[in-house]
Amino acid sequence: MSVLAWIIYDITEDKPRNKVAKLLKKSGLFRVQKSVFLGKLNSSRFDELGEQCLELINEKTDSVYLFPFCQEDFRNIKVLGQGFDKKLVNDEILAMFF
Amino acid sequence: MSVLAWIIYDITEDKPRNKVAKLLKKSGLFRVQKSVFLGKLNSSRFDELGEQCLELINEKTDSVYLFPFCQEDFRNIKVLGQGFDKKLVNDEILAMFF
Numbered sequence: 801m802s803v804l805a806w807i808i809y810d811i812t813e814d815k816p817r818n819k820v821a822k823l824l825k826k827s828g829l830f831r832v833q834k835s836v837f838l839g840k841l842n843s844s845r846f847d848e849l850g851e852q853c854l855e856l857i858n859e860k861t862d863s864v865y866l867f868p869f870c871q872e873d874f875r876n877i878k879v880l881g882q883g884f885d886k887k888l889v890n891d892e893i894l895a896m897f898f
Numbered sequence: 899m900s901v902l903a904w905i906i907y908d909i910t911e912d913k914p915r916n917k918v919a920k921l922l923k924k925s926g927l928f929r930v931q932k933s934v935f936l937g938k939l940n941s942s943r944f945d946e947l948g949e950q951c952l953e954l955i956n957e958k959t960d961s962v963y964l965f966p967f968c969q970e971d972f973r974n975i976k977v978l979g980q981g982f983d984k985k986l987v988n989d990e991i992l993a994m995f996f
Binding site for chain 2: 846860877879
């Protein structure tokens, strides 16, 4: 089974932040904002990604949210303002999800 | 019908940011991080809240994500590190949702 995943993080130090971004990219997710990734994952990969992020961050200062969506919930997401950074995400990518 | 809503924002100026926080609080949502709210809303209130946030923010600089979850998706959310700020959210509130 696959989920549509949004992952949002707030990581203080550059090094772990870059590592998390690299990990998410390598997992096939698309960067839609500086600290926001979006994409399709199978459920076990979603769980695994949570564990991998946990290993990279400092739990005392950083936070990561991993949000899984079924198709129906996904359709009802609202993104206002600069939620999609035009420099990072193009129409082709958006058309894959919306 | 009601949804479990997570709302995450990145708003540059203090004034609109405070107004959005006040609006979310008034809507019965709980603040779980500086810029993250969580709670139960009926679907029409969820839609309305999106419109109200849009009126308050600067669409050129700010972003707001309104994420709706069914019970099943909600159960699979992963919050790592400081996703729940202990100063803002107590066990009683968390027990309402998890």
